[in-house]
Amino acid sequence: MTLKEQFETDGFVIVDVLTPEEIDNFRELMDTLISPKIQSTDTEKRSSSFQHLGDEIKDFGKEARQYYFHLLTKPGTEPIHHAFYHPVILKTVEELLGPNLIVNNASILAANEGTQYSLGWHRDIIQIPQPEIQDWLFSPERFHNSVQINLPLVDENSLWVVPGSHKRANTPEENEAFQGSKHYAPVGVEMPGGIPVPLKAGQAVLYNNNLIHRGYTEKMKIPRRTLHMGYHSASYPPTWHFYLLNSDLLTPQYLETLSPTMRTMMEEYLECRREYPDMSQTWTRAYNFPEESRV
Ligand SMILES: O=C(O)CCC(=O)C(=O)O
Numbered sequence: 001m002t003l004k005e006q007f008e009t010d011g012f013v014i015v016d017v018l019t020p021e022e023i024d025n026f027r028e029l030m031d032t033l034i035s036p037k038i039q040s041t042d043t044e045k046r047s048s049s050f051q052h053l054g055d056e057i058k059d060f061g062k063e064a065r066q067y068y069f070h071l072l073t074k075p076g077t078e079p080i081h082h083a084f085y086h087p088v089i090l091k092t093v094e095e096l097l098g099p100n101l102i103v104n105n106a107s108i109l110a111a112n113e114g115t116q117y118s119l120g121w122h123r124d125i126i127q128i129p130q131p132e133i134q135d136w137l138f139s140p141e142r143f144h145n146s147v148q149i150n151l152p153l154v155d156e157n158s159l160w161v162v163p164g165s166h167k168r169a170n171t172p173e174e175n176e177a178f179q180g181s182k183h184y185a186p187v188g189v190e191m192p193g194g195i196p197v198p199l200k201a202g203q204a205v206l207y208n209n210n211l212i213h214r215g216y217t218e219k220m221k222i223p224r225r226t227l228h229m230g231y232h233s234a235s236y237p238p239t240w241h242f243y244l245l246n247s248d249l250l251t252p253q254y255l256e257t258l259s260p261t262m263r264t265m266m267e268e269y270l271e272c273r274r275e276y277p278d279m280s281q282t283w284t285r286a287y288n289f290p291e292e293s294r295v
Contacts, residue, residue, distance in 0.1 A: 007096050011166035011211035017088045017151055018202035027153040029080045030225050034060045034069070034110055054107070066111040066119075066215070066224065072103070072266065073249035081106070081262045083151070083227050092206060093147050098233035102272050103265050104242045105230035109150070109158075109215075110223070117158060117217045117224070120184035121177065121191045123166075124148065124209035127240045128283045130182040135169035138210050142288050146239040151204040151227040158217045158224060159197045159205060166208040174212065185214075209241055234272055237287065243279040245269065 007013045018026065034057055054070040057077075071077040072084070083089075084106045093101055111117055125133055136142065144166065150159055162174070170178065173192045178185045185191065191212060197205050207213065209230070217224070232238045250270060255263050281287045 003092070004096055007206065007208070008167075010163045012161055012163070012197065012205055012207035013092075013096075014197070014199065014203055014205050015088070015092050016202065017086065017092075017204045018153075020202070023153055023202045026080065026083060026227070027225060030108060030110070030153060030227075033057065033077060033080060034067075034108065060110065061112055064112070064115050066109060066115060066117045068228075069108040069110070070106070070246075071108065072106045072262075073246050073254070075254065075257065078258065078262075080108075080227075081259065084229055085261055085265065089149065089151070089204065089229070092204075093149075093231045094233075096147055096206060097145060097231070098235045100234035100268075101231045102234050102238070102242070102269055103229065103231055104146070104238070104269070105148070105228065105244045107228045109226040109228050111217075111220055113220055113223045115217070115220045115224070117215055117220065118187045119215035120187045121160075121162075121189065121194065121212055121214040122184045123212055124241060125283075126183055127243070127279065132283060133182045134283075134285075136285070137283060137288070138165075138167060138169055140167040143236065144208055144210055144239060145232045145236045146209050146230060146241045147206050147232075148209045148230045148241070149204050149206050149228065150199065151229070152199050152201055153225040153227070154201050154222050155199065156217075156222075156224055156226060157196050157198045158215050158226070159199075159207075160191075160194050160214045160216055161197055161207065162191055162193045162212040163195065165193070165212040166210040170212075209239070234268065238272065238276055238282065240279055240282045242272065242276070242282075247273050 055067045057069050060067050177189050177191050286293050
């Protein structure tokens with residue numbers, strides 16, 4: 001089976017990305033960036049359902065929870081940006097989606113040792129109002145032009161998935177677990193068929209955001225230090241994930257501070273935003289199946 005076939009069947013694939021030297025380098029860069037000197041004494045378990053909104057780097061470690069830092073729109077995070085155009089990452093995503101990649105998310109998932117982390121089971125459809133979430137969004141005929149990636153710099157076991165769930169509607173048992181929500185199942189609810197995705201440092205999991213998945217670690221024995229990113233191919237219309245970057249922060253002055261490669265990637269991102277300004281179109285039937293309206 002090719003990597004693409006495996007991705008289409010299971011909704012995720014694991015690939016080796018970083019060399020041991022690269023792992024050390026990125027680990028150092030990340031530790032410098034988030035300076036994990038503050039260690040919380042608070043051990044209360046917290047849900048991270050709204051983690052996609054992002055945290056401030058200066059707050060890292062103040063609470064015993066997982067933090068989510070957006071990078072591409074944050075001055076000071078440039079030293080780690082080259083992770084988001086790592087040749088193995090770009091080549092693998094191209095193999096899965098197509099050429100002309102646009103980065104649409106670049107962040108850090110980080111937590112200190114001892115953190116209990118639990119994000120309820122979900123598909124990444126939080127942007128879509130629940131009444132507008134239709135089963136055909138998960139049909140095998142629809143091309144999902146988005147890949148999400150976790151690239152840990154230390155061994156981790158935080159991502160859980162239901163293999164194959166990205167290209168079908170929820171089963172009755174899954175609906176029961178979601179307890180009426182189309183966004184997040186309540187924290188602590190088990191999902192039938194859910195399995196952990198253990199990763200070695202430097203290995204990446206690339207997954208279809210429509211896959212039913214969750215973040216869960218009972219108690220971290222080692223701190224979490226994971227690069228998290230998303231892409232789509234500019235050869236096809238983007239999905240709702242494309243709008244995750246706050247383009248208002250990508251000012252000409254900010255773009256000036258980026259490396260030439262990252263600046264070009266961000267300019268391509270902005271060009272695509274001009275072409276597809278309206279996120280709410282991306283989950284309409286006509287947008288996903290334009291050939292039907294031409295008949
Ligand atoms: O790896 C994790 O912690 C889960 C991330 C996740 O669920 C997401 O980004 O949607």
